[in-house]
Amino acid sequence: VSEYLDLVKVLPAFLLALLIFGFAPGFILRLLLLLYPRDDARRAELLGELYAMSRVKRPMWVAEQIETALFEGPQRRVRARRARQAVEEAAKAQAAKAAEEAELAVARKEAAFLAATQAAKRAAKQELTRAAEDAKREEALDLRTPEQRAASELGAEVLAIINSDDDEGWVTIRMRADTLDGKPIETASNTGSRL
Amino acid sequence: VVERRQTQALKQVAVALMEDPWGRHWGYQLGKAAGLRSGVMYPLLSRLLDDGLLTDGWEDPAEISGRPPRRYYELTDAGRQELGATAHAARAEAGAAQARRGVGWGFAG
Numbered sequence: 001v002s003e004y005l006d007l008v009k010v011l012p013a014f015l016l017a018l019l020i021f022g023f024a025p026g027f028i029l030r031l032l033l034l035l036y037p038r039d040d041a042r043r044a045e046l047l048g049e050l051y052a053m054s055r056v057k058r059p060m061w062v063a064e065q066i067e068t069a070l071f072e073g074p075q076r077r078v079r080a081r082r083a084r085q086a087v088e089e090a091a092k093a094q095a096a097k098a099a100e101e102a103e104l105a106v107a108r109k110e111a112a113f114l115a116a117t118q119a120a121k122r123a124a125k126q127e128l129t130r131a132a133e134d135a136k137r138e139e140a141l142d143l144r145t146p147e148q149r150a151a152s153e154l155g156a157e158v159l160a161i162i163n164s165d166d167d168e169g170w171v172t173i174r175m176r177a178d179t180l181d182g183k184p185i186e187t188a189s190n191t192g193s194r195l
Numbered sequence: 196v197v198e199r200r201q202t203q204a205l206k207q208v209a210v211a212l213m214e215d216p217w218g219r220h221w222g223y224q225l226g227k228a229a230g231l232r233s234g235v236m237y238p239l240l241s242r243l244l245d246d247g248l249l250t251d252g253w254e255d256p257a258e259i260s261g262r263p264p265r266r267y268y269e270l271t272d273a274g275r276q277e278l279g280a281t282a283h284a285a286r287a288e289a290g291a292a293q294a295r296r297g298v299g300w301g302f303a304g
Binding site: 041042044045046047048049051052053061064065067068071072 | 222223233234237238253254263264
């Protein structure tokens with residue numbers, strides 16, 4: 001019984017020793033390391049150092065780290081935050097520049113498209129003008145008779161002029177044309193060719 | 196070239212590092228050898244790392260068991276050159292101070 005009583009008497013001292021040399025150093029050091037940024041190498045470094053030294057030295061060493069952590073931790077946090085902000089700002093600036101360049105590229109494409117459309121319109125207009133001029137020139141140079149021209153416009157060949165001198169100014173011609181199925185027909189007509 | 200203030204702490208760390216210029220140095224062991232508090236020594240080691248006088252690395256986890264790996268520091272060529280000069284000057288300074296106090300080796304004549 002007395003042995004048990006002695007044991008009870010030393011129990012608080014044992015628990016205290018367990019706390020000071022066993023549990024507390026690691027726990028307190030981990031709390032202190034929270035002052036450092038999450039990815040800081042010092043966190044792992046100080047933990048590695050703690051468990052490499054003898055248990056007797058640990059409490060004093062951890063107490064010493066309060067100074068280290070208070071001095072270094074917040075400073076490194078601020079530095080890490082600034083670095084992160086700088087990276088974010090650089091990324092934002094880069095994104096803005098990329099967006100601006102993309103906008104510029106779209107504007108350039110639109111301008112190029114507009115210019116191409118206008119050039120095409122101009123070319124088409126010029127072509128039409130040229131075609132009209134060519135037609136006029138051809139007409140001026142056309143040596144065919146009015147009857148031949150009228151037959152040509154109808155897609156037919158003049159065979160004979162039946163009457164080119166009626167009272168109303170119509171010309172009656174005999175011509176040959178192809179039907180839709182390709183068979184030639186011969187007919188006389190006075191339509192579509194007023195002199 | 197970085198203009199470095201020759202503080203007492205730097206001299207002590209330089210002397211401790213130059214005890215084994217080619218070896219690996221651990222933070223706790225270095226602090227003990229230099230006689231410096233952690234609050235002074237670790238920020239100093241960080242500065243020396245940033246300036247390229249030291250490199251660092253981690254113990255191989257395969258070689259240890261039951262504890263996390265420790266970080267080690269090694270001198271670079273530039274570090275050996277600059278901190279070697281600092282350690283040399285610090286030793287010479289200490290020798291002269293001892294001689295003035297009349298203790299230690301001293302010089303006759």
